[in-house]
Amino acid sequence: MRLLVIEDHPDILANIADYLTAAGHVVDCAHNGPGGLHLALTGSYDLIVLDIMLPGMDGFQLCRSLRASGKRTPIIMLTARDTLDDRLQGLREGADDYLVKPFALAELAARIDAVLRRSEGFQSRLQVDDLLLDLATWQVTRAGQPLKLNPACLKLLELLMRKSPGVVRREEMEFALWGDQPPPSDSLRSHLHLLRQAVDRPFAHSLLHTVHGMGYRLAAEHAQ
Structure with a gap:
């Protein structure tokens, strides 16, 4: 933007x-x-x-x-x-x-x-490469295969997809999940690990990328 x-x-x-x-x-x-x-x-x-x-x-x-x-x-x-x-x-x-x-x-x-x-206006769905999030039903698919995500992972995925291919800072993710009171433990890292396992592990190429010192981005390899 x-x-x-x-x-x-x-x-x-x-x-x-x-x-x-x-x-x-x-x-x-x-x-x-x-x-x-x-x-x-x-x-x-x-x-x-x-x-x-x-x-x-x-x-x-x-x-x-x-x-x-x-x-x-x-x-x-x-x-x-x-x-x-x-x-x-x-x-x-x-x-x-x-x-x-x-x-x-x-x-x-x-x-x-x-x-x-x-x-x-409210978008009905978000798409990055072959990853699709239906905002009406909160169903997630990649390459047509349904993915199961918990509510925290869904919220992070929505944020990452809306910003794609831009970088989302850790602070933005923490605020999206917990507002001004993030937990003291590194809960965000755990949620991102679960998200990566669901979105990337079964597929040939990764979409979720760590941008060291900044945050994370969701993008196809050709958009890097």
């Missing part, structure tokens, strides 16, 4: 951009309201991450101007202001979601996925 992040705090902007880039997205950045509005109007983005407190033009004004121009790009607003009135104003101006600082980067990534699912 191509994302635009508009944030005036350099450290926060760098952290968000690095995290989303590592997840396989193309990220453009702006440090102020006018520059962000120019990019949003002239570029083509799947989603915009928009801070409210910006120099030159605040996030509310930017969102209002963008919607008035006819642009319907989904927007997630970021702010340290957590009052109900602030949240409601952001939604009234046309934002699709609202995230209060400080926040976990894994939560931002999960919210991006959720907003995009809502804006694009």
